[in-house]
Amino acid sequence: MPKAVYHAYGYIKKAAALVNAEAGRLPRRKADLIARVADEVIRGDLDDEFPLYVWQTGSGTQSNMNVNEVISNRAIQLLGGRLGSKEPIHPNDHVNMGQSSNDTFVTAMHIAAVQAISSRLLPALKRLRGAAESKSHEWEHVVKIGRTHLEDATPLTVGQEWSGYAAQIADGIDHLETTLPGLHRLAIGGTAVGTGLNAPPGFGEQVASRIAQLSGHPFTIAPNPFAAQASCDALVRASASIRALAAPLFKFANDMRWLGSGPRAGLHELTLPANEPGSSIMPVKVNPTQAEAMLMVAVQVIGNDTAVSIAGAERNFELNAFRPVIIANVLHSVRILADMIDHFRTYLVEGARLNMEKLTEDVERSIMMVTALSPVIGYDNAARIAHRALDEHLTLKEAALRSGISETLYDKVVAPERLTHPGVAGEST
Numbered sequence: 001m002p003k004a005v006y007h008a009y010g011y012i013k014k015a016a017a018l019v020n021a022e023a024g025r026l027p028r029r030k031a032d033l034i035a036r037v038a039d040e041v042i043r044g045d046l047d048d049e050f051p052l053y054v055w056q057t058g059s060g061t062q063s064n065m066n067v068n069e070v071i072s073n074r075a076i077q078l079l080g081g082r083l084g085s086k087e088p089i090h091p092n093d094h095v096n097m098g099q100s101s102n103d104t105f106v107t108a109m110h111i112a113a114v115q116a117i118s119s120r121l122l123p124a125l126k127r128l129r130g131a132a133e134s135k136s137h138e139w140e141h142v143v144k145i146g147r148t149h150l151e152d153a154t155p156l157t158v159g160q161e162w163s164g165y166a167a168q169i170a171d172g173i174d175h176l177e178t179t180l181p182g183l184h185r186l187a188i189g190g191t192a193v194g195t196g197l198n199a200p201p202g203f204g205e206q207v208a209s210r211i212a213q214l215s216g217h218p219f220t221i222a223p224n225p226f227a228a229q230a231s232c233d234a235l236v237r238a239s240a241s242i243r244a245l246a247a248p249l250f251k252f253a254n255d256m257r258w259l260g261s262g263p264r265a266g267l268h269e270l271t272l273p274a275n276e277p278g279s280s281i282m283p284v285k286v287n288p289t290q291a292e293a294m295l296m297v298a299v300q301v302i303g304n305d306t307a308v309s310i311a312g313a314e315r316n317f318e319l320n321a322f323r324p325v326i327i328a329n330v331l332h333s334v335r336i337l338a339d340m341i342d343h344f345r346t347y348l349v350e351g352a353r354l355n356m357e358k359l360t361e362d363v364e365r366s367i368m369m370v371t372a373l374s375p376v377i378g379y380d381n382a383a384r385i386a387h388r389a390l391d392e393h394l395t396l397k398e399a400a401l402r403s404g405i406s407e408t409l410y411d412k413v414v415a416p417e418r419l420t421h422p423g424v425a426g427e428s429t
Contacts, residue, residue: 001063001324002331006050008111009067010041012104012188013095015210019203020097030094037074046070054328058321060105068095098199098207100191102229102319107188107211109327113238114183114217116331117176120338125173125245128345132166132252135159135349142354143416144269145362152368157420158269158354165255168248176241182234184218186211190225193318232320235330236312242333243305246298249341253294256348260288268358273351290348297340304329363416367396372414377405 014035021031040046049070056062068091075089076082089095096104140159147153188211189204191197196204204221212219222228262268263286278285307329311322320326367386374382381403389399400410 001050001052001054001056002112002328003044003047003050004112004116004331005060005063005105005108005327006047006067007042007044008108008115009064009104010038011111011211011214012099012107012207013041013067013071014038015207015214016097016099016188016203017095019206019210023200025200026094026097030089033075033078033089034071034095037071037078040074041067041071046074049074054324056324058323059101059319060108060323061101063324064096064099064101064104065091068092071095098191098203099188100198102192103187103190103194103204103225105323106229106232106320107186109232109235109323109330110183110186111211111215111217111219112327113235113330113334114180114219115215116334116338117180117183117238118217121242121334121341122173122176124338124341124345125169125176128341128349129166129169129173131345131349132162132169135352136162136166139354141417142356142359143363143420144359145366145368152366154368154371155363155366155416155419157417158359160420165248165252168251169245172241172245172248175244176238179234179238179241183238184220185222185228185234186219187222187225187228189221190229194226194229196225226318230318230320231315232312232323232326235326236308239305239308239312239326239330239333242330242337243302245337246301249337249344250295250298253291253298253344256352257288257291257295260291260352268355269362271353271355273347275347288348290344294340294344297336301333301337304333364395367399369414369416369419370396370400372419373400373405373410376409376413 017026017031017034017038020026021028037046050063050066052062052066072086072089072091072095073083076085076087079088081087136159138159139162140157142158143155144158144161145152146156146161186204186208187194188207189196189199191199204225208219208221227233256270256272259267260270260272263271272286272288272291274286275289278287278289308326311326311329312320314320314322367389370382370386370389373385385399385403385405386396388394388403389396392399394402396414397407397410400414401407
């Protein structure tokens with residue numbers, strides 16, 4: 001079981017103990033002791049005491065009991081008592097007071113997911129977006145040939161191309177952030193089936209408020225405890241947003257891999273950082289290792305989301321009994337994607353350089369800029385010029401001049417940089 005789930009449980013047990021003490025249901029000295037040990041759980045000091053696997057009861061009961069027993073015994077240990085005695089801190093009567101595995105485990109899932117997304121994935125995404133935006137600004141006036149269907153197309157600037165990468169990442173950030181409010185709604189207080197049996201009135205609201213104070217995230221009580229415990233919809237939506245991020249990141253990495261291909265027999269518009277030898281047999285070879293790693297991570301994230309989607313749908317009556325596999329996959333996706341994004345940015349994106357010679361050569365040799373002539377001389381005439389350039393191995397300008405187009409008209413209409421901003425080019429001509 002991911003340790004983040006147990007760290008999240010620390011907030012729940014501490015908040016519940018403090019709320020119970022304030023209401024007079026739990027002696028203050030016991031609550032303070034539980035809170036002290038809960039802080040150790042939150043910090044990860046007791047991680048070795050949580051050995052359970054994801055493959056357990058689908059409600060997470062074993063993990064909840066694991067937490068209760070660890071806190072109970074650690075508190076007893078601090079007092080110099082006998083481990084396993086359940087005195088003076090009982091795992092069920094005191095640590096689990098007013099709670100059930102059915103409401104606390106899904107609450108811990110939400111807390112762990114919010115913390116992981118907020119502290120790891122979103123910051124990594126924003127750093128990558130910033131790096132892409134920086135490259136877009138740096139290369140905003142560098143003209144290149146566009147490609148559609150893997151074939152030559154009309155020109156654009158490298159900056160325009162990279163602005164697309166930055167915008168896709170920004171959209172993914174926005175989409176992911178819209179899932180956080182759903183994760184901020186906690187099931188705590190519903191106990192076994194959502195009715196709140198054995199929890200005093202207002203307990204869920206008070207504990208959620210205290211968790212918000214302790215964690216710094218705006219957690220609140222779920223408006224409908226029955227939905228909160230019978231489903232994991234908020235986590236399914238969050239997972240879907242993480243999977244959706246895999247698509248633009250896959251494109252970004254794959255484009256960089258193609259654009260850096262070469263150096264002699266590929267596109268080679270980009271010169272990629274040489275982080276390590278690329279071959280055990282071919283000297284000087286540079287492989288797009290970070291791009292390929294990102295592609296594999298994206299594939300894994302998509303697979304994780306498939307498991308989450310199926311598990312999220314597998315619910316019966318008052319409980320979704322596939323919770324451990326859901327949170328394990330969500331946290332795995334967050335971890336590997338956040339880590340990979342930072343490696344991809346640091347070891348590939350930031351160090352990428354333009355091969356200006358190749359970019360210029362491709363622009364000069366392109367025949368797709370004949371598209372700019374089409375409105376002036378007609379589609380069929382423009383097509384004949386393009387075919388002539390191909391058949392006779394001419395540049396587009398040479399073919400146009402040999403076909404009767406004046407050099408003045410050609411230079412006025414077929415200006416590569418102006419073609420990247422057609423509104424401006426149109427006004428100029």
